[in-house]
Amino acid sequence: MDADRPDGACSAQVPLQNSTAEGSFGLHRMRYHAPALIEFDVRGAISDEDARGITGFIVEHTRMFPDVLFLVDVAGLDAVSLGARKLAAASAQQVAYRVMAFHGATFQARLLVTLTVGAMRLLSGTRTEVRFFKTAVEARKWLGERHCALYPATTGAA
Numbered sequence: 001m002d003a004d005r006p007d008g009a010c011s012a013q014v015p016l017q018n019s020t021a022e023g024s025f026g027l028h029r030m031r032y033h034a035p036a037l038i039e040f041d042v043r044g045a046i047s048d049e050d051a052r053g054i055t056g057f058i059v060e061h062t063r064m065f066p067d068v069l070f071l072v073d074v075a076g077l078d079a080v081s082l083g084a085r086k087l088a089a090a091s092a093q094q095v096a097y098r099v100m101a102f103h104g105a106t107f108q109a110r111l112l113v114t115l116t117v118g119a120m121r122l123l124s125g126t127r128t129e130v131r132f133f134k135t136a137v138e139a140r141k142w143l144g145e146r147h148c149a150l151y152p153a154t155t156g157a158a
Contacts, residue, residue: 025053036065051084075104089119
């Protein structure tokens, strides 16, 4: 519910005004927004070393939350190493990857993401909602709707 709206409805705005933590791993940039949102800009290939930093950042900031949301720009994704895919899949046992919105995906990026998320689901036994969008605006809108459903008390407060 949104206190700024008279009808009390959710405004479906993802709280991205202020990040509470940022990290860079190789060419990739991550931002954490409370209560449980990770914004991730992928640029180039994700190496094993990049993946260790990325998963460490995610686990550090979100392991205590039952539903973690991700907004991921994969327009610049070139490749993901086998070790990075394995590490991402294994991290699903520590992080509740609940909602993932990807935008800018090429066919190759979409395939890599789909395979990696499939492995995450198998290892964790959870159901992660995944959607692909052409633009960041579309991805943010859908993620905002999911944010409202999962964290109604914090929507509009950030």
